[in-house]
Amino acid sequence: MPTVVTLSGAEAAGLDPEILEVWAAVFGEVADADEWRASVWDRHRSRAGFRLVTARDDERMLGFAWGYTGERGQYWSDFISREVGSSVDDWIGGHFEFVELAVIPDARGRGIGRRLHDALVADLTHERALLSTSARSDDPAVRLYSSSGWVTLATYGEDRQVMGRVLA
Ligand SMILES: CC(C)(COP(=O)(O)OP(=O)(O)OC[C@H]1O[C@@H](n2cnc3c(N)ncnc32)[C@H](O)[C@@H]1OP(=O)(O)O)[C@@H](O)C(=O)NCCC(=O)NCCS
Numbered sequence: 001m002p003t004v005v006t007l008s009g010a011e012a013a014g015l016d017p018e019i020l021e022v023w024a025a026v027f028g029e030v031a032d033a034d035e036w037r038a039s040v041w042d043r044h045r046s047r048a049g050f051r052l053v054t055a056r057d058d059e060r061m062l063g064f065a066w067g068y069t070g071e072r073g074q075y076w077s078d079f080i081s082r083e084v085g086s087s088v089d090d091w092i093g094g095h096f097e098f099v100e101l102a103v104i105p106d107a108r109g110r111g112i113g114r115r116l117h118d119a120l121v122a123d124l125t126h127e128r129a130l131l132s133t134s135a136r137s138d139d140p141a142v143r144l145y146s147s148s149g150w151v152t153l154a155t156y157g158e159d160r161q162v163m164g165r166v167l168a
Pocket of ligand 1: 026100101102103104107108109110111112113114115132133134138139140141143144147
């Protein structure tokens, strides 16, 4: 049974090589690792409320999830506000932003994604959580979210949606 742990931003320092390995297996190689480290990893890791959840088997990282407290003025909050406007206005600001969820292909279908998800949202004090994902109802991540209390708030682009979940 893989070990699932939750880490703060400080505790997550130095995990970027392993995260990048999983990232490449799930989303494809990043074009520029230094740019990714500065504009994604370090930026997100330093945000208030950041938490990283990792799943490991025999020390090998199989998957991760992370999120932080989202605020207006941050890229994603402002982007979503522009894209879908009033349907999410009451949700944005002080929400928990569920940013990443990834399990390497050969470890899928064993409950790891759900464990990562559940650990990431466990005991949050935020009132609301938000994420963006595929708009396809048969997408594995969408099925996971829909069966975990997330609801569609709006769709945007060609194939994207914003989902929200009331936490408190
Ligand atoms: C989404 C993802 C994290 C699921 O990881 P996983 O470890 O396979 O998930 P689990 O085994 O815990 O399954 C959890 C739920 O996901 C859904 N699911 C998983 N695999 C599925 C599949 N092949 N088809 C449809 N639904 C699926 C089911 O709802 C499942 O719940 P159930 O077992 O009670 O039916 C994984 O597929 C992944 O990394 N996908 C690519 C990255 C991605 O899409 N991330 C989310 C971006 S928003």
